[in-house]
Amino acid sequence: MAARRLPAPQGATPGNARAGGSPATAQGVMDIARGEVGVAARFTLWLGIVLALAGFALTVSKMTIWQVVLPTGDPWTLAGLSxxxxxxxAMNVALDQLREIGLLALSHRLARRMAAPLVMAAAKQQGRSDISAGQALRDVEELRRNLAGPVLTGVVDAVIVPLLILLLLYFHWAFAVFALALCLLAAVLSLVGERLTRRALVASNDAHAQTSGLVADAMRCAEAVEAMGMRHNLAARWEARMDDSATALRGAQNAGRWISAALSTVSGIGSGGALVLATVLSANGANIGMGALVAMLLMWQIIGPFTRLGGAAADWAGALASWRRLQALSQADRGPDTGIAFPCRDARLVMERVSYAHRGAPRALLRDVQLVVEPGRAVAISGSAGAGKTTLLRIAVGMVKPSAGACFLDGQSTSQWQREDFAHHVGYLPQDPLLTDGTVAEAIARLAAPDMQAVMEAARLADAASMITALPLGYATPIRAEGPLSAGQRQRVALARALYARPKLLVMDEPAAFLDAEGEQRLVRLIRRLSAEGMGILFTSHRPALLAAADRVLLLRGGQLAPAPAIPAIAGPTTTGPKAGRRAGEAA
Incomplete structure (x- = not known):
């Protein structure tokens, strides 16, 4: 049966990982991010200056009412000035809303352009790529939140403060000194308050986490708690943890209240103190003109950014840390998929003297591995946990480059193959059968628009068709983290995904990890049937029934492959005759 070609994603071309016009590399998207942040900063700065001018116009209007209308009492002048x-x-309100809407749009555009390339870069990292991808998403969200939040606007407001202080200096140097002193006091109070509050909140959260863990443990062992009379002791411990959490939370709230009151007092001193200072200066013969009114009206605008400095500093530190992590991730990115869509006639897999060592490891995980998987032959690899079986399979599918040697599919290096085209020829079932949100049909179709004929054919090949049709909505059943599929069913759907469009080579990592005895027998029959139909199969397992289904069994020990001991005969139904009792052939 001819292999069915997978449909290419929309907008995708060989060697190009762009999606929707986004940059192909994480480094490229970070360069764009710098430009986006620069645009946001300039946008905020110019609007901040216009807002300051609008605020100054408002101050001048109030001064004019005080200076012109009060002496004359002219109602028409009052109406015009009003x-x-x-x-x-209205200008102040409109400009402030425009700034918020503009920053929100810019932050959403930045997050949308950054997320996919950076998550893909994290997915290429060695080790726990899921953790790296999750951290990348959190870092992008942190940048988005800070760009749209008060941090950038607070910085711009603080930049405008020197202009306002120069305006006060025009009337009298004492006003400028008084404003600077209050700014310094407000900054110190805000930073100290943030530190005290954060420390108390950390203690409260830790105590709350301990309480939650205690309750969760008690719920898991509810019968033992009840049977052994541990309820009262458990409740006493729970109450103690609750008291610790409540005490720490009260400390955080009290610190926040006192600091908030102190900052409000400083703001009040700013307005009232400016009037007192103006009175003292006038009494000493200084000609300050309208300086008293200007100082009183501008003081809140000068002090305001510094009262928010503590929270802004913490947010700024978080955003800077996120930016540095994303920058490091982008620099480690291997770049776009520049592979080639090589022709693949037989899908013959060959490993030649493959060695692999983790960075900084004292010894190599794999050493001079020789392996050949011929079309129509099933090769099983057994070995202890941590022997390197998963790494060997990842090298086979081109996800990891060997430290030495090479792996070839029909004479072409698997790491140089264009990934979308490689997936047409090689199906891969990872050890963790993770399925993304969507329907069963979409999961089997690898998130493309499902070709139902190919989807149903893949389900039939994986011996999962009857299981899927028995689901509540069949192929339209949604897949969620806590959905209707068990671990074994998820693995069978993942196997159907690997067999979608009938690849020529199937690579499986512990395919029976979540299967019961019946599911294991189904998998044995599947391996024998597919190899009899000409498909090459490479899999890892420690289960005797699966090992007996292989044409060759190799043992990975000490980083090298060697023939495995004879597999004892396994009773059970077969489709092509038992292969039990066979010994492994040569590794190459």
Whole structure:
């Protein structure tokens, strides 16, 4: 039966990992991110300056009312100036809303452009790529939140403060000194308050986590707790943890209240103190003109950014740490998929003197591995945990480059193959049968628009068709983290995904890890049937029934492959005759 070609993703071309016009590399997206942040900073700065001018216009309007209308009492002048005040207030509100909407749009665009390339870069990392990808998403969200939040606007507001202090200096140097002193006091109080509050919140969260863990443990062992009369002792411990959490939380709230009150007092001193200072200066013969009113009206705008400095500093530190992590991730990215869609006639897999060592490891995990998987032959690899079986399979499918040697599919290096085209020829079942959200049909179709004929054929090949049709919605059944599929059913769907479009080579990592005895026998029959139909199969397992289904069994020990001992005969139904009792052939 001819292999069915998988449909290419929309907008995808060989060697190009772009999606929707996004950059192909994480480094490229970080370069764009710098430009986006620069645009956001300039946008915020210019709007901040216009807002400051609008605020100054509002202040001038109020001063004019005080200076012109009060002595004359002219109602028409008052009406005209009131209109000007209303316009200034409306401009302030409109510009502030425009700034928030603009920053929100910029932050969403930045997150949308950064997320996919950086997560893909994290997925290529060695080790726990799921943790790296999760951290990358959290870092992108941290940047988005800070770009749209008060951090950037607070920085711009603080940049405008020197201009306002220069305006106060124009009236009298004492106003500028007074404003600087209050800014310094507000900054110190805000930073100290943030530190005290954060420390208390950390203690409260730790105590709460201990309480939650204690309750979870008790729920898991509810019968033992009840049978052994541990309820009262458990409740006493729970109450003690709750008291610790509540005490720490009260400390955080008290610290926050006191600091908030102190900052409010500083702001009040700013307005009232400016008036007192103006009175003292006037009494000593200083000509300050309208300086008292200007200082009183501008003082809150000068002190405001510094009262928020503590929270902004913490947010800024978090955003900077996220940026550095993403920058390091982008620098470690191997770059876009520049592989080639080689022709594949037989899908003959050959490993030539493959060695692999983790970075910094004292010894190699794999050493001079020689392996050949011929079409129509099933090769099983056994070995203890940590022997390197999974790494060997990842090298076979081109996800990991060997430290030495090479792995070839029909004479072409698997690591140089274009990934989408490679998936047409090689199906891969990882040890963890993770299925993303979607329907069963979408999962089997590898998240492309399902070709139902190919989907049903893959399910039939995986011996999962009857299981899928028995689901509540059949192929339309949604797959979620806590959905209707058991671990064994998920593995069978993942196997159907690997067999989608009927690849010529099937690579499976512990395919029976979540299967019961019946599922194991189904898998044995599947291996024998597919190899009889000409498909090459490479898999790892320690189960005798699966090892007996292979044409060759190799043992991975000490980083090298060697023929495995004879597999004892396994009773059970077969389709092509038992292969039990066979010994492994040569590794190459």
């Amino acid at each position: 209109v000007l005040v209303g316009i200034a207030i």
